[in-house]
Amino acid sequence: MSLRVTLVTAARSSSLLAERFDDDRPLDEAGWYEVQQAAPALIPLGAAELRYCSPTPRSRATGTALGYAPLAQPALRDCDMGRWRGLTLAEVAALEPAAVDAWLTDPRTAPHGGEPLLAFITRIGNWLDTRPAEDGAIVAVAEPSVVRAALVYALKAPPATYWNVDVRPLSTVTLTGRPGLWHLHLATALH
Template identity: 80%
Template sequence: MSVRITLVAAARSSSLLAERFDDDRPLDQAGWHEVQLAAHALVPLGAAEMRYCSPTARSRGTGEALGFAPLVQPALSDCDMGRWRGSTLAEVTLYEPAAVNAWLADPRTAPHGGEPLLAFISRIGSWLDTRPADYGSIVAVAEPAVVRAALVYALKAPPSSYWNVDVRPLSTVTLTGLPGRWSLRLQTAA
């Protein structure tokens, strides 16, 4: 038996240009509006046997707004960005350009003092691999970074491909399989 995990990217809490590392702001007005517009397609996912979310305010808010009543999973936390927490990429690049370049180039480094990208991808992969197959279906609302990490892990892609995955708010992706053997399932238009 295999498990089906649908990941839902949390609605936004700020414009993409204003995104901050490890930001824990709640949904903004635009985010709430986006949830209302997408609810007809996403609410049925709440029929899953298990419903989880990242511990961030916007992930919890998205899951609650969709009626999922999700269980918070600390393992689905965003990447720990150490001293860069609360800053935008543009701000950090201005003050620490060499550190940003090192971080983007080598997934084993964490010049910010937090979690290396490779460790983050492995942590999310470990969460995927510990979901019991007898659950059948699972839905998890998570930060876009968590969804990217899950895709890189499931597809056994090189860590550098993390930067090439674009995850939009309220987008979904479904992974099916067993620990260490994941497949990406694309949805067809109904």
């Protein structure tokens, strides 16, 4: 038995430099445009038996715009950033440079008072491992951080690997397998 889970990264809601921790902003104009451009390649993924999304406004809007009618999954929420919520990394680094260094180097710490990186990766992995174990397909629209965490978990990579995974808006990645045994599936380019 093998399950196919395709993760679609939500369209953007701001420029990369304006990204904020636990950003609840809806899609911006550029994000809507990007969804329209990517739709021909992404709409077919909606044929999956199960369609989910992160509970964020931009993940929901992306999934809805692609016709997925996704069910929001609280377990797919972004990492809880505690008192850093709503701030950019640059703002936090200016206010608490030692705390940012600790957060970036030790996956067990949560100097912001929220969720440690290791707990976040484990939560996303638990969601992945509790999907139906029979053959089938799932599509989930999620925040870039959620996709990174899923990849780190699925590949059994060290938590520090999280910082080396670049996930772009509207990119896709497919994991195949079953709970505890996941494989990264890279597809050929769609033309």
